[in-house]
Every structure is written in structure tokens, then in C-alpha cells.
Amino acid sequence: MPEQFQPDQQVDRVADIHGTRTPHAKGTVWPARVDQYLDPGVEESDVERWVQSACLLCSNGCGVDIAVKAGAMVGVRGRATDVVNHGRLGPKGLYGSTRWASAGDRLTTPLVRQGGRLVESDWETAMGRIVERSRALLDEKGPLSHGFYTSGQLFLEEYYALAVIGKAGIGTPHMDGNTRLCTATAAAAFKESFGADGQPGSYTDIEHCDAVFLYGHNMPETQTVLWARILDRTRGDDPPVVVCVDPRRTLVAREAERTGGVHLAPRVGTNLALMNGLTRELFEHGWVDDDWVAAHTLGVDDLREVVAPFTPERVATVCGVDADDVRRAARIFGESGSVLSTVLQGFYQSHQATAASVAVNNLHLLRGMIGRPGAGILQMNGQPTAQNNRECGADGDLPGFRNWDNEAHVKQLAEAWDVDPMVIPHWAPPTHAMQIFSYAETGSIGFLWISATNPAVSMPEAARIRRILQGDQCFVVVQDLFLTETAELADVVLPAAGWGEKTGCFTNVNRTVHLSEQAVEPPGEARSDLDIFLMYADRMGFTNQSGQPLISWRTSEEVFDAWAAVTAGRPVDYTGLSYEKLRGPSGIPWPVNDEHPDGTDRLYADAVFPTDTDVCETYGHDLATGGTVSEAEHRASAPAGRAFLKGAAYSPPHELPSDDFPLLYTTGRTVYHFHTRTKTGRSRDLDRAAPDAWVELSAHDAAERGIEEGDWVRVESPRGAIEVRARVGQVMPGAVFAPFHYGHWQPDADAAPDAGHRLANELTMTVWDPVSKQPTFKTAACQVTRLRDGDGPAPAPTTAASAPAGPSRRRPRPTAGGGPTTSQVLAETPTYPLDPAQGDS
Amino acid sequence: MPHLTTYLGLADRSEETLADSFRAIGEGHADVADVFHTCGMLAGWSDEHRTALAPVVERYGEAEVDEPDRLHAAGLAEARPGEIGLLRDLQDLHVLASLVQTTWMVVAQGAQGLRDPELLRVAQEAGEQTARQITWLGTRIKVAAPQALIVAP
Numbered sequence: 006m007p008e009q010f011q012p013d014q015q016v017d018r019v020a021d022i023h024g025t026r027t028p029h030a031k032g033t034v035w036p037a038r039v040d041q042y043l044d045p046g047v048e049e050s051d052v053e054r055w056v057q058s059a060c061l062l063c064s065n066g067c068g069v070d071i072a073v074k075a076g077a078m079v080g081v082r083g084r085a086t087d088v089v090n091h092g093r094l095g096p097k098g099l100y101g102s103t104r105w106a107s108a109g110d111r112l113t114t115p116l117v118r119q120g121g122r123l124v125e126s127d128w129e130t131a132m133g134r135i136v137e138r139s140r141a142l143l144d145e146k147g148p149l150s151h152g153f154y155t156s157g158q159l160f161l162e163e164y165y166a167l168a169v170i171g172k173a174g175i176g177t178p179h180m181d182g183n184t185r186l187c188t189a190t191a192a193a194a195f196k197e198s199f200g201a202d203g204q205p206g207s208y209t210d211i212e213h214c215d216a217v218f219l220y221g222h223n224m225p226e227t228q229t230v231l232w233a234r235i236l237d238r239t240r241g242d243d244p245p246v247v248v249c250v251d252p253r254r255t256l257v258a259r260e261a262e263r264t265g266g267v268h269l270a271p272r273v274g275t276n277l278a279l280m281n282g283l284t285r286e287l288f289e290h291g292w293v294d295d296d297w298v299a300a301h302t303l304g305v306d307d308l309r310e311v312v313a314p315f316t317p318e319r320v321a322t323v324c325g326v327d328a329d330d331v332r333r334a335a336r337i338f339g340e341s342g343s344v345l346s347t348v349l350q351g352f353y354q355s356h357q358a359t360a361a362s363v364a365v366n367n368l369h370l371l372r373g374m375i376g377r378p379g380a381g382i383l384q385m386n387g388q389p390t391a392q393n394n395r396e397c398g399a400d401g402d403l404p405g406f407r408n409w410d411n412e413a414h415v416k417q418l419a420e421a422w423d424v425d426p427m428v429i430p431h432w433a434p435p436t437h438a439m440q441i442f443s444y445a446e447t448g449s450i451g452f453l454w455i456s457a458t459n460p461a462v463s464m465p466e467a468a469r470i471r472r473i474l475q476g477d478q479c480f481v482v483v484q485d486l487f488l489t490e491t492a493e494l495a496d497v498v499l500p501a502a503g504w505g506e507k508t509g510c511f512t513n514v515n516r517t518v519h520l521s522e523q524a525v526e527p528p529g530e531a532r533s534d535l536d537i538f539l540m541y542a543d544r545m546g547f548t549n550q551s552g553q554p555l556i557s558w559r560t561s562e563e564v565f566d567a568w569a570a571v572t573a574g575r576p577v578d579y580t581g582l583s584y585e586k587l588r589g590p591s592g593i594p595w596p597v598n599d600e601h602p603d604g605t606d607r608l609y610a611d612a613v614f615p616t617d618t619d620v621c622e623t624y625g626h627d628l629a630t631g632g633t634v635s636e637a638e639h640r641a642s643a644p645a646g647r648a649f650l651k652g653a654a655y656s657p658p659h660e661l662p663s664d665d666f667p668l669l670y671t672t673g674r675t676v677y678h679f680h681t682r683t684k685t686g687r688s689r690d691l692d693r694a695a696p697d698a699w700v701e702l703s704a705h706d707a708a709e710r711g712i713e714e715g716d717w718v719r720v721e722s723p724r725g726a727i728e729v730r731a732r733v734g735q736v737m738p739g740a741v742f743a744p745f746h747y748g749h750w751q752p753d754a755d756a757a758p759d760a761g762h763r764l765a766n767e768l769t770m771t772v773w774d775p776v777s778k779q780p781t782f783k784t785a786a787c788q789v790t791r792l793r794d795g796d797g798p799a800p801a802p803t804t805a806a807s808a809p810a811g812p813s814r815r816r817p818r819p820t821a822g823g824g825p826t827t828s829q830v831l832a833e834t835p836t837y838p839l840d841p842a843q844g845d846s
Numbered sequence: 847m848p849h850l851t852t853y854l855g856l857a858d859r860s861e862e863t864l865a866d867s868f869r870a871i872g873e874g875h876a877d878v879a880d881v882f883h884t885c886g887m888l889a890g891w892s893d894e895h896r897t898a899l900a901p902v903v904e905r906y907g908e909a910e911v912d913e914p915d916r917l918h919a920a921g922l923a924e925a926r927p928g929e930i931g932l933l934r935d936l937q938d939l940h941v942l943a944s945l946v947q948t949t950w951m952v953v954a955q956g957a958q959g960l961r962d963p964e965l966l967r968v969a970q971e972a973g974e975q976t977a978r979q980i981t982w983l984g985t986r987i988k989v990a991a992p993q994a995l996i997v998a999p
């Protein structure tokens with residue numbers, strides 16, 4: 006029996022992040038492997054029900070069934086028939102999905118601030134306070150006094166309900182979410198290149214590509230199951246070559262070396278210079294498909310001119326990479342039959358984010374490499390439901406990828422909601438998160454409602470965010486599962502039901518929609534976010550033009566159907582979807598409509614893009630300044646379904662190293678945690694794997710400062726400092742990496758002696774990309790100084806990018822110790838709808 | 847060509863004024879992060895226009911006659927406080943940048959008449975970039991206006 010068909014292996018998935026390999030050849034279907042985890046003491050035969058859902062711990066959206074026993078969630082199992090994961094789950098999904106739900110510190114009643122303290126209360130009182138404040142401000146100052154800050158973790162129905170409340174009930178443009186921090190650049194890059202948001206590619210591109218480029222995307226840690234899918238190609242026959250762009254020597258970088266690809270480690274803040282260099286090489290070597298470009302794009306001459314100065318030598322100087330490596334990477338892109346590109350925070354949270362991400366789209370357009378299996382773009386998301394926030398418009402965009410600057414689009418919504426178009430804010434681009442917090446800082450926004458996210462830890466310049474939240478100038482409502490660092494500062498705290506405790510849909514990064522059914526009852530008086538929003542709408546008495554309640558939905562399914570109706574005719578077409586259809590074997594990628602009743606594996610197979618002036622989601626922006634293109638200018642360019650090639654010149658980052666702050670600071674993630682650890686920190690297996698913060702620096706920079714593995718160090722920028730232990734690791738010299746997950750909350754106080762001074766965002770700057778408005782977490786100058794001896798190695802995992810550089814006096818023990826999981830490779834791979842490796846697509 | 851040199855002088859001086867004003871306003875609103883950084887970058891663009899123009903000025907010579915004072919616009923020495931102040935400052939920059947833009951237009955016309963390709967290129971490229979400066983100012987004014995007018999403290 007070949008190795009991959011061993012049944013039911015017991016695996017420690019903390020130690021073995023990606024699980025057993027199932028290698029296969031190019032063009033063949035990805036085998037199925039079913040991963041399962043059950044709480045200690047629970048046998049499979051004890052499970053009373055398996056409830057259909059999808060994993061909510063990253064944007065990959067793996068199909069999962071929730072194990073229920075005696076009214077509690079006791080484990081998870083990957084869904085073998087799901088197109089996304091073919092049964093697999095990663096460490097976060099396995100160990101982190103359900104454990105938080107029964108944590109002793111769940112919020113179970115509303116809290117209100119009284120005499121400076123948060124005290125237990127009831128819904129009547131808490132909602133009463135919210136409504137009273139909301140009404141008073143609306144009367145006194147009008148809708149612009151209200152702001153809503155959501156998440157990448159709510160369900161589609163919750164975003165849509167809130168979008169209608171905010172845009173048609175109140176009429177405020179001040180709505181955004183944590184999505185601004187994680188995924189705004191993906192959306193912006195799509196809009197600039199293709200006219201509207203929407204992932205062009207599909208995960209099935211992995212099975213067909215000849216090369217895969219990962220730009221600032223540490224996929225082995227952020228989307229572990231997707232990386233397993235790539236490994237199953239690189240370890241099989243006819244493997245693709247991997248090219249990695251990352252300042253750290255991640256597992257991607259090592260795979261690049263292994264497959265004969267290239268690892269490019271550009272200096273923090275110089276991505277666009279590198280991208281311009283790669284683009285120039287395509288022109289120089291005649292790797293551009295001129296006919297395709299002439300037929301399907303606009304702007305090639307301007308682009309050629311913009312990138313002209315970026316010779317490999319110039320790139321080498323600016324980025325600190327080898328000129329020949331730039332040539333080699335470009336050649337791989339230029340000569341491979343099919344290239345798949347993926348992009349994430351290394352680009353999105355960096356200087357010139359949108360321009361650099363658009364440059365990835367440009368490379369594909371120049372070669373006409375889009376819309377067929379293997380030739381795809383995956384501009385990734387961070388959070389699991391970020392896509393829905395973008396689609397539904399709780400992030401400020403208009404629902405259904407409509408254009409705020411297009412009166413006809415606004416009118417469609419006004420008709421659907423039966424309100425005056427003047428009510429719907431569309432006089433300027435929606436207010437982005439950083440601006441919302443600035444308005445809250447001055448009291449210009451006096452009512453800020455935060456749902457399911459933790460800005461006190463996740464936003465840049467943390468000290469400032471805390472000041473804003475705790476000040477009297479703004480009334481803050483926080484709705485969450487736990488008393489997070491943000492909730493502690495609120496005026497009213499509402500207990501929310503979480504995943505598995507409510508029903509709703511969400512859509513992963515490659516457009517696949519899943520239904521997540523309620524498995525258990527929420528604890529105490531906790532309610533779903535949808536119910537909370539509906540309660541607020543009822544109490545506020547919002548009405549439409551006919552004098553009827555603006556919002557009459559009572560169930561999530563009613564909201565879903567209303568949402569599907571409003572997407573008709575838009576690129577993000579849900580009209581063919583229903584809860585019933587989603588109860589089938591697999592999630593389904595949109596658009597789903599009469600033309601595509603079973604969904605759509607990849608967009609733009611016909612090379613027609615939603616750029617027409619009457620169709621597009623935006624008329625576009627100047628990538629350097631963010632200045633908006635007018636409708637007249639857009640119309641004059643007559644895009645008519647052609648994609649835009651847009652370029653921008655490289656400009657140096659906003660904060661350069663100096664004598665006082667000679668190093669470049671960048672924040673990021675580890676495989677064992679999601680966001681601010683609200684859920685993953687409450688799983689013992691994950692918490693033990695990455696119990697506390699650390700900072701990584703190169704062996705060279707460490708030696709220069711007399712720092713050894715595990716020593717306590719102070720990392721300081723012009724805005725703040727942290728004191729944590731040092732990992733002498735695999736970042737490039739001159740760069741310093743800190744994980745952003747750790748605030749002061751700690752499941753086990755003894756385990757984190759630095760809990761009060763380890764928050765990575767103390768050091769980051771308040772600055773954002775001019776187009777996507779995504780904050781720049783990866784460009785700050787800093788200094789690292791040694792404080793004292795450590796008493797052991799740094800608490801950083803050894804299994805991934807945070808592995809130590811080499812042997813040291815304090816050698817860390819290999820990260821391991823996750824509870825047993827089972828993993829079974831299926832002898833027969835199920836049939837996946839739309840999979841090009843299994844027939845017609 | 848006394849009037850061409852006058853206009854070259856005007857282009858140079860008004861770009862200088864615009865660059866200084868972008869810097870003054872950006873630094874005056876340093877707490878508004880995008881205004882701070884974008885104004886700094888746009889000031890740099892105006893500097894570059896002057897550098898590009900310098901060899902042409904050399905060729906045609908400085909205007910030795912007294913330029914009529916009324917041709918000049920005063921710059922912005924310091925920022926006004928608050929959200930309304932920012933709105934007014936951006937408007938003033940918009941006015942200044944418009945003067946710069948029409949100046950480049952006039953110079954480009956002159957260059958056409960003189961069949962001077964170098965000057966034409968300088969004037970056209972600078973004019974295009976000035977249009978981008980104006981577009982950003984317009985976008986930012988639109989964003990700032992409602993809040994500043996209706997709810998700013």
C-alpha cells in the first residue's frame with residue numbers, strides 16, 4: 006500500500022502543521038484527506054450530531070462539520086466533498102474552532118459603564134442606553150455623528166443588515182471594518198485593474214500551474230490547507246516552480262529553493278520597485294502577449310514608460326536583492342506556460358500597497374494569463390468573512406459592488422430599500438477606518454459601534470487608539486464574545502453568539518459561499534450579531550418611504566434572500582443561491598445565476614472585464630495620490646470591458662532608518678494564532694505552541710547588539726516600545742519582525758511575564774495607502790537594545806518562519822504537543838463540481 | 847520674447863510657492879496622516895518641475911524686466927486649525943495649483959509657437975502632474991467637507 010493510503014493516522018498537528026502529503030501530478034485532481042479532531046475523552050461514537058459549517062479561522066474557508074455532544078461543540082471534521090479543502094483542516098481549524106465556546110470567561114450578559122466601571126446589566130437597560138444616545142445625537146448633529154466598525158468575522162447576513170441600517174436607516178458614510186486592515190488592498194487592486202472586486206482565480210489553478218509566485222504571502226502559516234495543496238503539487242510529478250517575495254526566510258522561501266525557484270527578499274517598503282523591475286523585464290524580453298494586450302487592456306504605453314527606469318541593477322540597489330535573481334524570477338514568469346500568483350499582507354500592509362498589488366495583476370494581463378486553469382490571480386484576504394463585508398457594504402462600499410459615484414447604482418439600492426436616494430451616503434468615497442477613528446478622536450463622531458473585532462490590539466499606534474476608545478468625547482458600544490482589550494474600554498458591552506451558535510453564510514477568498522448552521526445554543530443571554538442589529542433597528546423605528554419598517558426580517562434566511570435579490574445583474578451575483586442549495590455537499594463559488602446555476606470556478610474566461618463605465622464599481626484612482634478619476638474621464642477612456650494596466654513610480658517609504666532607529670520594523674502572524682487570539686488563545690494546544698510574544702532579528706543584527714537567543718530586549722520606534730524576548734531568526738539583516746497577536750489578555754497569567762508590554766502595534770505608524778486606505782503595518786524604523794539575560798529560548802515556534810537561525814546556547818525545543826487528531830486519505834476521491842481536473846469546467 | 851521669459855519666471859516662482867505651501871499645510875496638519883504625507887510628496891513634484899525647467903530658463907535667460915506684481919500669488923505661510931481650517935487650506939492650495947496649471951498651459955502654447963520641443967515637453971509633463979495635484983486636492987476636499995461643515999466640533 007503506498008504511503009498516502011495509510012488509514013486513520015494519529016497526528017500531532019502542532020508539530021506537523023500541514024499533515025500527511027498526498028502528492029499528485031500536474032492536471033490531476035487533489036486527493037481527499039479527512040482530518041478530524043475531538044476533545045480529549047470524546048470518541049467518535051459519542052458524537053450525537055455533525056452540523057454543516059465552514060472554518061472561521063482564516064480566509065481559506067475550509068468546509069467543516071461540527072461535532073455536537075450533549076449540547077456542546079466537541080470537535081470538528083473536514084468535509085471530504087468540499088471544493089475548498091477536500092476534507093483537510095489545519096492546526097487552527099482543528100484545535101481552535103470550538104474550544105473558546107465553553108471558556109469560562111464568555112460574556113453572558115450585557116455590561117454598562119457605571120461610575121467608571123463596567124457592571125452586569127440586562128438587554129433592556131443596555132439597548133436602552135444605546136438607543137437613547139443614538140437618538141439624541143441624530144437629533145442634535147445628524148447621521149455624520151455615527152460610526153460603525155465591524156470585522157472580518159461576522160456573517161454575510163449580519164453585514165448586509167448593518168449596511169442597510171447604516172446607509173438607509175441612519176445615512177452615515179462612516180462604516181468600515183477590520184477588513185480595512187487585512188483585505189482592503191485586495192479589493193482596491195481588483196477595482197483598479199478589472200473595474201470591480203472579485204477574485205479572478207480559483208484554488209483549482211494550483212493543480213494546473215507551472216509556476217507559483219507568492220508575493221508577501223506566508224501561506225504555510227496564514228492558510229495552511231492551501232499550502233498543503235501546493236505542497237502536494239511540488240512534491241508530486243511535474244511540479245511547479247515556486248518564487249517567493251518575502252523579507253523572511255519562510256517555508257515558502259525554502260520551497261522556492263527546493264523547486265529551483267527564487268527567493269527575493271526586498272528591503273521592507275520597496276515592493277513597488279521590485280515589481281516595476283519585474284514588469285520591465287517582461288517588456289525587455291518580449292514576454293508580453295501583444296495581441297492579447299491590444300485586444301483586452303488599456304494603458305500599456307504608460308505602463309512601459311513608468312517601469313522603464315527600473316533595470317535589474319536599479320532594483321538591486323533600491324531593494325537590496327541580487328540583480329540576477331530579479332532576472333531569473335522574471336524569466337520564470339515570462340517563460341512558464343501557466344503562472345499562479347498569490348498576494349497577501351507583505352504587500353497589502355506595506356508602503357505603496359495598491360500600486361504593488363496592481364503590478365501583480367499587470368504581470369498577468371501583460372501575458373494574457375488570466376481566466377484559464379493554472380493561470381490565475383489570488384489576491385488573498387486575511388479574515389474569513391472579509392469578502393462579505395466588501396460585498397455587502399458594511400465596510401462603506403455600496404452593496405453588490407455598486408459604485409458610489411454612479412447615480413444609477415445608488416438609485417437601484419434606493420428602490421430596493423424604498424428610501425430617498427439622498428439618504429444613502431454617496432457624495433464622497435466612504436470613510437475609511439483610520440479616518441473614522443480620527444473623527445472619534447475629536448468627538449466629531451460621538452457614537453461608535455464596534456462588532457466582533459479588537460482595534461485596541463489590531464490597529465496601528467495602539468496608545469492613541471486606547472485614548473480614543475476610553476475618552477468621553479465618543480460613546481463606544483462593543484459587541485463580542487469576550488471582554489477583549491477593546492471591550493474593556495467601552496461604555497456598553499453586548500454579549501454575542503459566535504460561530505456554531507448561530508446560522509449564516511460566509512464567502513471565502515475564492516468566492517466560495519458556505520452555509521454555517523447553528524449547532525448549539527449561545528451561553529447565557531448572548532445573542533447573534535444579527536439579532537442585536539435587528540433589535541437596534543426595531544427600537545430606533547427606522548421606516549421606509551411608505552412608512553413601513555425599513556427592516557422587517559426576522560431570520561438570517563430572510564436576510565440572505567433579500568441580499569441575493571439585490572445582487573441581481575451585478576458581478577457578485579447570488580441570485581441562484583439559497584440556504585437549501587448551500588446544504589449540498591460543497592460550498593459554491595459565485596456568480597451563481599441562470600447562466601451559471603452551479604457557480605463559477607474562475608472569472609474572466611472570456612477576457613471581458615467589468616470596466617464599462619455603467620458597470621464598474623469605481624472609476625479608478627491615481628495610484629500615487631488616491632485622487633479619484635471622474636466619470637467623464639472614465640467614459641472618455643472607453644474601457645468597454647478591457648482591463649486597465651496601471652503603474653506608479655516607486656517612492657521611498659514614509660519612515661526611513663536613522664541613527665536613532667537604524668532597523669526596519671515589520672509585524673506579522675504565526676501559524677498557531679488568528680488575529681488577536683480571542684479564539685485561538687483559548688485553545689490549550691495552540692496557546693502552548695505560541696504562548697507569548699517575541700521579536701525576531703537576524704544573526705548579524707543580534708551579534709552587533711550582543712543579543713543572544715532568548716534575551717530580553719527593548720524594541721523602540723518613535724511612537725512606542727515593547728519589551729519581549731529575542732529570537733535570533735531568519736529575517737534579512739536590517740529587518741525586525743514582531744507577531745501582532747499579543748495584547749495584554751492572557752489565558753494563563755503566569756505564562757506571560759511581558760503581557761503589559763508586548764503589543765506590536767505600539768510601534769507602528771498612523772499612515773495608510775492612498776488608494777486602499779489600508780494602514781501600513783510594515784514600515785516603521787526601530788531600534789533594538791538588550792535589556793537582560795533570558796532564562797531560556799524565546800517563546801517563538803520553531804516549526805515555521807520563526808525557526809531559529811542556527812544553533813545557540815539556548816536551543817529551543819521543537820514546537821509540538823498538539824492533541825491527537827486523525828487523518829484519513831480517501832482511496833476514492835469524490836467528484837467536485839467545476840473541478841477542471843475532473844472533466845468539464 | 848520678454849513675455850515668454852516673464853511666464854517662465856512665473857512658472858518657476860509659482861511652482862516654488864506651491865511647493866512651499868504644500869509643505870506648510872502638510873506640516874501644519876501633521877496629525878492628519880494622509881494630508882501630511884501626500885502634501886510632502888506633492889511638494890516634491892513641484893520641486894521636480896522647477897528642476898526640469900531650469901535648463902530652459904538658462905537658455906532663454908531670466909526676465910530682466912520688472913515682472914508685474916499682480917502676476918504673483920501669495921503662498922500659504924501657515925495652516926489653519928481644525929477640520930474647517932483644513933478644508934480652507936486645501937481650497938487655497940487648489941487655487942494656487944490652478945494658477946500653476948494655467949501657467950504651464952500658457953507656456954506650452956508659447957513652446958508650440960516657438961517650435962521648442964524641450965520646453966513643450968517640460969510644460970506638458972509638468973501640466974499633467976499639476977492636474978494630478980489638483981485632482982487629489984479636489985478628492986480630499988470632497989471627503990473633508992460634509993463632516994467639517996456639519997458636525998466638526
Ligand code: SF4
Pocket residue numbers: 060061062063064065066067090093094095096097098099227228229230231
Ligand atoms: S486553513 Fe484556515 S479555514 Fe482551513 S482549517 Fe486552517 S484556519 Fe481553518
